[in-house]
Amino acid sequence: MKKILSTAMLIALLMPGGLCAGDIASQYYDLREKEIRKFSADLFAAGEYYRAITEARRYLSLFPTGQRSEAMAKSIGDAYLMSHEWAEAVAAYDEFFTRFPASTLAGTATFYKAIALLKQGATAEAERLFQLTLSGAESEKKGEAARWEILLLIRANRFDEAEKMLKDRLLRPDIEKEAGRIEELLKAKKGVVYKSPETAGALSALLPGAGQFYNERYRDGVYSFLLNTLFILAAYKAYESDNYGLGAILTLFEIGWYTGGIYGAVGGAHKVNRNLDEDHFRTGIRRLNLRESEIGRFGGVSVVFTYPF
Amino acid sequence: MNLPYIVRFLAAVFILAAVFFHTQAAYADETLLRGPKKAVRTGAPANEPARGETGILEEIISAPVYFYQHFLAHQWGRTCAYHPSCSNYSLLAIRKHGALVGAMLTFDRLQHEADEARTSPPILIGRQIKVYDPLENNDYWWYTTPYSKPVSPAKVK
Numbered sequence: 400m401k402k403i404l405s406t407a408m409l410i411a412l413l414m415p416g417g418l419c420a421g422d423i424a425s426q427y428y429d430l431r432e433k434e435i436r437k438f439s440a441d442l443f444a445a446g447e448y449y450r451a452i453t454e455a456r457r458y459l460s461l462f463p464t465g466q467r468s469e470a471m472a473k474s475i476g477d478a479y480l481m482s483h484e485w486a487e488a489v490a491a492y493d494e495f496f497t498r499f500p501a502s503t504l505a506g507t508a509t510f511y512k513a514i515a516l517l518k519q520g521a522t523a524e525a526e527r528l529f530q531l532t533l534s535g536a537e538s539e540k541k542g543e544a545a546r547w548e549i550l551l552l553i554r555a556n557r558f559d560e561a562e563k564m565l566k567d568r569l570l571r572p573d574i575e576k577e578a579g580r581i582e583e584l585l586k587a588k589k590g591v592v593y594k595s596p597e598t599a600g601a602l603s604a605l606l607p608g609a610g611q612f613y614n615e616r617y618r619d620g621v622y623s624f625l626l627n628t629l630f631i632l633a634a635y636k637a638y639e640s641d642n643y644g645l646g647a648i649l650t651l652f653e654i655g656w657y658t659g660g661i662y663g664a665v666g667g668a669h670k671v672n673r674n675l676d677e678d679h680f681r682t683g684i685r686r687l688n689l690r691e692s693e694i695g696r697f698g699g700v701s702v703v704f705t706y707p708f
Numbered sequence: 709m710n711l712p713y714i715v716r717f718l719a720a721v722f723i724l725a726a727v728f729f730h731t732q733a734a735y736a737d738e739t740l741l742r743g744p745k746k747a748v749r750t751g752a753p754a755n756e757p758a759r760g761e762t763g764i765l766e767e768i769i770s771a772p773v774y775f776y777q778h779f780l781a782h783q784w785g786r787t788c789a790y791h792p793s794c795s796n797y798s799l800l801a802i803r804k805h806g807a808l809v810g811a812m813l814t815f816d817r818l819q820h821e822a823d824e825a826r827t828s829p830p831i832l833i834g835r836q837i838k839v840y841d842p843l844e845n846n847d848y849w850w851y852t853t854p855y856s857k858p859v860s861p862a863k864v865k
Contacts, residue, residue: 596849611823618822626819659815667820669849674827 432462437469444702448478469502477694480511481704488515504533510540511694526551533570542573545694549581550683553588554676562583580686587677603664607657612665614671623660630656633678765807773798791831792837794818800843815847
């Protein structure tokens with residue numbers, strides 16, 4: 400009887416502990432989850448992006464179905480984006496989409512993936528993703544995506560499409576504030592006068608250096624003209640004095656200067672046009688307030704990401 | 709030497725602790741952990757591989773450049789203000805585009821040096837600031853790879 404009593408007493412003593420064990424474990428789980436999430440966010444805010452990525456991965460490994468696992472998975476892409484590691488950012492966002500296809504953060508992640516692609520030079524794919532962000536049900540980045548999309552259309556001189564987007568009634572509320580500026584940008588880009596690579600090449604073929612003058616690269620033009628003149632004269636003199644070996648070498652060099660000059664004139668015109676497009680693009684980024692974007696809102700952190708275009 | 713077990717155990721603990729504290733004292737490379745944005749990047753990225761196949765014509769065209777690099781460049785004592793240097797640019801162009809186009813690109817580079825500094829970005833190489841004018845800056849408008857997409861065609865007026 401005594402034994403039964405002492406066993407019952409022991410069970411009665413241990414029971415509350417057993418009942419609380421689940422609660423304690425759950426509390427510890429919550430605490431640990433919050434701790435890692437906060438630490439990752441702190442690292443992110445401090446600019447320790449690689450460490451933040453490690454902590455985010457730790458979170459995903461320990462709490463794959465945690466409350467903030469979506470935000471943590473997205474934060475990996477954000478951290479790579481902040482580090483300007485575009486390819487890694489794209490891969491991290493892809494991983495996020497695979498893991499959480501129906502996430503509420505998908506719109507924002509799509510937008511940032513588009514930015515990473517744009518930086519990588521994959522403009523067509525970035526454009527597609529901006530459109531996807533715009534057609535999505537909900538995204539705080541809709542306005543920004545619309546401005547990027549219009550700016551890309553202006554850069555590619557697709558004015559009709561840009562004007563159509565500007566007049567789109569569904570998009571209008573998102574770009575209402577910048578509509579005037581967009582119109583100004585459109586007008587300015589329409590008025591750009593490009594250099595013709597064909598004209599530059601033809602001019603250099605007719606008179607070495609003339610194509611460079613057309614491209615407003617005057618010093619290059621002078622050098623090209625002088626080099627061609629000197630080598631033609633030297634080759635002529637060499638042939639005149641029956642020095643055919645030297646004449647042949649000088650002729651070879653002259654062919655080089657001549658063809659190189661034509662190539663340079665054509666390439667120079669392309670470079671002028673590229674620089675004009677890029678200058679207008681950069682002005683557009685500045686005027687449409689696209690230089691910076693808030694990123695990494697997980698864990699209450701807000702960091703400004705700048706686009707170094 | 710027969711030491712008692714307790715002494716052996718304590719010695720092992722002491723050695724392990726020493727190793728542990730020693731490794732703790734070795735600091736991590738903060739620059740690497742912060743991510744590359746914080747690091748100062750110097751040198752040019754290798755964007756795309758060169759063609760890598762050189763025939764006899766390419767060897768012949770490259771020979772004067774090698775001669776210049778090995779025997780003349782040091783004697784003249786001047787370093788090229790551009791990156792890659794004109795001779796390296798020439799070798800890269802020949803390797804990537806073959807002898808004829810490569811030679812043409814070389815002659816173009818030698819002629820367009822004067823005005824390129826106005827438009828091309830500066831780059832820190834060693835302790836020198838140079839003008840960054842890679843091959844991709846001059847062949848982008850006709851030679852494209854999946855990594856180097858062309859800029860949208862410009863409408864000429």
